[in-house]
Amino acid sequence: MLEIRNLTKTYRAQTAVNDLSFTVPDGQVTGFLGPNGAGKSTTMRMAVGLERPTSGEATFDGVPFRKLDNPGRVVGSLLDATWFHPGRSAYQHLAILADLMRLPETRIEECLEAVGLSGVATKRVGGFSLGMKQRLGVACALMGNPKHVLLDEPVNGLDPEGVHWMRERIRALAADGCAVLVSSHLLSEMELTADRLIVVGKGALIAEGTVEEFLSRGKAGTVEVEVLAEDVFRAVGLLEAEGLRVSVVSGGAGSDASSSAAKKALLRVDGAVADDIARLALNNRLLITGLSAKKVSLEDAFLDTTAGSVVYQAN
Numbered sequence: 001m002l003e004i005r006n007l008t009k010t011y012r013a014q015t016a017v018n019d020l021s022f023t024v025p026d027g028q029v030t031g032f033l034g035p036n037g038a039g040k041s042t043t044m045r046m047a048v049g050l051e052r053p054t055s056g057e058a059t060f061d062g063v064p065f066r067k068l069d070n071p072g073r074v075v076g077s078l079l080d081a082t083w084f085h086p087g088r089s090a091y092q093h094l095a096i097l098a099d100l101m102r103l104p105e106t107r108i109e110e111c112l113e114a115v116g117l118s119g120v121a122t123k124r125v126g127g128f129s130l131g132m133k134q135r136l137g138v139a140c141a142l143m144g145n146p147k148h149v150l151l152d153e154p155v156n157g158l159d160p161e162g163v164h165w166m167r168e169r170i171r172a173l174a175a176d177g178c179a180v181l182v183s184s185h186l187l188s189e190m191e192l193t194a195d196r197l198i199v200v201g202k203g204a205l206i207a208e209g210t211v212e213e214f215l216s217r218g219k220a221g222t223v224e225v226e227v228l229a230e231d232v233f234r235a236v237g238l239l240e241a242e243g244l245r246v247s248v249v250s251g252g253a254g255s256d257a258s259s260s261a262a263k264k265a266l267l268r269v270d271g272a273v274a275d276d277i278a279r280l281a282l283n284n285r286l287l288i289t290g291l292s293a294k295k296v297s298l299e300d301a302f303l304d305t306t307a308g309s310v311v312y313q314a315n
């Protein structure tokens with residue numbers, strides 16, 4: 001388990017990470033989310049000893065990174081896939097790591113095979129695409145069969161097949177018992193990959209919990225309500241009286257009353273909970289012929305939760 005305890009990082013006047021604490025449990029994928037500049041990369045860099053915390057610490061099964069005997073066998077990280085030496089081949093990069101970690105040469109082939117780079121193993125990395133570098137970065141991270149894996153924006157530059165591959169790879173690591181921390185701006189991807197989420201804003205923790213908890217803590221979503229066309233005005237009046245925003249999607253005034261579909265009207269209600277609407281209708285003897293809550297997406301919940309923590313925003 002990775003434990004982040006009261007981590008703080010200050011650069012001159014700027015606090016990049018502010019008293020941040022959270023855990024990354026074994027056997028699960030923990031998604032690390034936050035707006036640009038929220039402190040995700042800085043946190044990951046501090047965890048693996050690339051940056052010294054101003055205060056606080058990160059430990060892997062109780063041990064700080066700098067005190068690990070053979071760190072590559074305990075922690076694998078992909079923090080920046082652009083650090084590779086352009087003149088060296090993929091094989092040479094992995095060979096250096098194998099040597100450092102005292103791993104057999106066979107592990108190099110295994111890792112190249114696992115990330116689909118066997119065919120270009122001897123090619124200079126300078127000619128690799130960003131996606132190929134990401135794959136090599138994953139190979140480096142997984143070389144030592146680590147129990148903890150930290151991936152900063154791992155799907156950056158990957159094509160759809162690569163994104164799918166990365167998702168499967170990340171899920172497989174968690175299934176093998178690893179503690180996996182993954183940051184990504186692709187929220188739909190995180191929704192498919194992560195079990196738990198850590199959301200940060202301006203360096204501090206905003207939310208920590210399962211994906212389901214995060215989705216349900218967001219504001220109420222959009223509910224579609226179908227009523228008889230003759231009841232439209234009454235329905236809209238009742239809903240608006242509750243402070244809800246209502247729009248008539250179809251079947252309102254001016255629609256063709258002769259078609260059977262036109263005998264019904266569809267309303268879109270924002271910021272609502274379906275059960276509350278059903279209860280309101282029942283109490284007012286309004287017939288509802290259809291009621292469906294639109295699933296709140298991770299993107300909706302993220303934007304909602306981090307609204308007050310966005311630093312860089314276009315006008």
Ligand SMILES: Nc1ncnc2c1ncn2[C@@H]1O[C@H](COP(=O)(O)OP(=O)(O)OP(=O)(O)O)[C@@H](O)[C@H]1O
Binds near residue numbers: 015037040
């Ligand atoms: N070496 C540094 N010197 C000064 N400020 C820094 C340094 N590294 C990061 N920062 C600042 O710390 C804050 C957090 O940056 P960080 O890269 O950790 O955010 P992030 O959440 O990873 O952002 P993004 O999603 O854009 O990658 C930013 O305001 C950044 O400008």
